[in-house]
Every structure is written in structure tokens, then in C-alpha cells.
Amino acid sequence: MCAAPGGKTTAIAILMKDEGEVVAVDRSHNKVLDIQKLAAEMGLNCITTYKLDALKAVSRSNDSYATTNLCCNEKNNGVTIQSSDLPSLHVERELTEEMNADKSCENGRNCNKTANERTYVSKAEIRKNIRRMRNGPGRNQCSGGRVQNSKGFSPHSFDRVLLDAPCSALGLRPRLFAGEETIQSLRNHAKYQRRMFDQAVQLARPGGVIVYSTCTINPGENEALVRYALDTYKFLSLAQQHPSIGGPGLLGGCEFPDGYTEEWLRPGEEKLVQRFDPSGPLDTIGFFIAKFIVGSKDG
Ligand SMILES: C[S@@+](CC[C@H](N)C(=O)[O-])C[C@H]1O[C@@H](n2cnc3c(N)ncnc32)[C@H](O)[C@@H]1O
Numbered sequence: 001m002c003a004a005p006g007g008k009t010t011a012i013a014i015l016m017k018d019e020g021e022v023v024a025v026d027r028s029h030n031k032v033l034d035i036q037k038l039a040a041e042m043g044l045n046c047i048t049t050y051k052l053d054a055l056k057a058v059s060r061s062n063d064s065y066a067t068t069n070l071c072c073n074e075k076n077n078g079v080t081i082q083s084s085d086l087p088s089l090h091v092e093r094e095l096t097e098e099m100n101a102d103k104s105c106e107n108g109r110n111c112n113k114t115a116n117e118r119t120y121v122s123k124a125e126i127r128k129n130i131r132r133m134r135n136g137p138g139r140n141q142c143s144g145g146r147v148q149n150s151k152g153f154s155p156h157s158f159d160r161v162l163l164d165a166p167c168s169a170l171g172l173r174p175r176l177f178a179g180e181e182t183i184q185s186l187r188n189h190a191k192y193q194r195r196m197f198d199q200a201v202q203l204a205r206p207g208g209v210i211v212y213s214t215c216t217i218n219p220g221e222n223e224a225l226v227r228y229a230l231d232t233y234k235f236l237s238l239a240q241q242h243p244s245i246g247g248p249g250l251l252g253g254c255e256f257p258d259g260y261t262e263e264w265l266r267p268g269e270e271k272l273v274q275r276f277d278p279s280g281p282l283d284t285i286g287f288f289i290a291k292f293i294v295g296s297k298d299g
Contacts, residue, residue, distance in 0.1 A: 194225060226264075246289065
């Protein structure tokens, strides 16, 4: 979940020796294309991509597996457009010439066509076509590939779920704190992540694994999410991670002056998560990883 641009998706596929199936979803059409491109560049075939909002990752219908629709590009009968299928540059020249010819006609010079023969192509249209040829089609017109739209997956569809959640990114060096986040926006990230995690919990089968990760050092989006997960879903337990190179998680919690409280980890849990601190001895960005085993969901 939240897979674009596909760094972790492709790493997982490589660890799986390109066998089995890795389903990568992201809510952004163009970013899903980025995953496809990366997978193709790396010669990986076991990755299936979908455009899907992680907040709606669980299907509301009874359809098994994914309910998918073609997002666009129906005219191509499902054939992925390769760059060689795009109009070539000589067409660009022809269009430019046509544009110039139109201009001449407008000026009443060098015009061999009768008014009826002339097909009017506006300059804006020509410019748009030239742009499309250079850059590929626009955002909502399938920029060079097909993106399948998923309506969600049935509960328990997956052996393992990685939720690499969108976050405040307070661990990204050298930016770190860019001043864009407020206390409220940090709390909003946490709310959003919990809702995505709720979906991940439903998608993972009993006996499966959920990994939650962020690239922020904000405990509200990390340790507090783990607390929420363990307190809400009694069938989840933290699992040891291999390799384990990050530092321990934060114990305790925090009470803010406005009364808002965050509960973090309890003794024994801190060594089961990995916290990467950009100010620490490891030369890394800030990052956080928690791995959960999904127990029986009955009772
Ligand atoms: C931290 S990045 C993921 C990086 C990626 N996992 C990788 O390793 O290459 C977060 C991603 O979440 C996606 N995203 C944000 N909100 C989403 C949502 N509601 N549903 C699905 N994806 C979402 C963004 O488009 C972004 O690509």
C-alpha cells in the first residue's frame, strides 16, 4: 500500500526471486506508471500494479480478489503504449508546417486549398498535440501506459501487507523540518495513517504479516501508531525484524499543553521496532519500521 515510486516493491520482488505475486497500489495514476516503469526497467514480472486509494483498499462488494476496471486507454484494446507508438517527430514537423500553412491561408497568401477542403486546426490544438508528442499524454489520458483501477480487495486476500505510509517526512535529510508542518498537521498525518492501517489489518490473512513504515521521526506517526494497533487489534503482536540495525523505539508517551495525549511503547516493545534517527551514529535518513504478526481474528 502506498507503493510509488516502487523502491520497496521492486526490492520485495527481487527478494522473492520474481516469483509469486506482488501487488503494488498507489492512489496516483502517474505514480503507478512510475512503479510499472521501474519494474520493467528491472525486468521484474511478478509485480501487478493498481491505482487504489489505501483508505478504500478493502472492497465493499463480495467480489473475490480485486475488482478492477480499465482506467483509460480503452481504444488501445489493452495494449500498453510504448514510446515507439507515439507519433514520431516528423509528424511534429508536419503539424508545424500545417500550422504555418494555415497561417498563410489566413493571410490570403500561398493557399492552394479551397475553403471547403481546409480543415481548421486551432493553434492551441496544434500546440497541445506537439506537447503530447514530446511529453506523452496528460495526467488523465494515460501517459504512455495502462493503469488498472482497483475497487479494492476482499478481506484476507494477502499473506503480507507493507504499508509505507505517507507521512510528515521529518526524517528526510537535509530538509528535515522545512517549517511546513504544524502540530495540527502532524496529528492529521497520524489520523490518516491509522485509517490506512485499519484497511491493512483487514487485508492481511490470519497468520500473515503487516509491516508499517514511515520516513519520519515523529513518534505520533510511529510509536503511537504501534500503540493504537496493539490496543485496537488484540490479535496483532510485534515481531522481531531481520536485519535489525535501527535503534529502539520510544517508551512512554507525551501530554501536550492542549490536553492531547500520545501513548507510545511499553517496556519490551521498544526493541521490536526499528527507529532510524538522522542525528544518530548510523548515516541514514529518519525512518521507522514495525512488523506485526496477524493472529487469529476470531474472538
Ligand atoms: C512514502 S511514499 C511511498 C514510497 C514507496 N513505498 C517506495 O518505497 O518507493 C508514499 C506514497 O503514498 C501515496 N499515497 C498517499 N496517499 C495515499 C492514499 N490515500 N492511497 C494510496 N496511496 C497514497 C503517495 O502517492 C506516495 O507515492
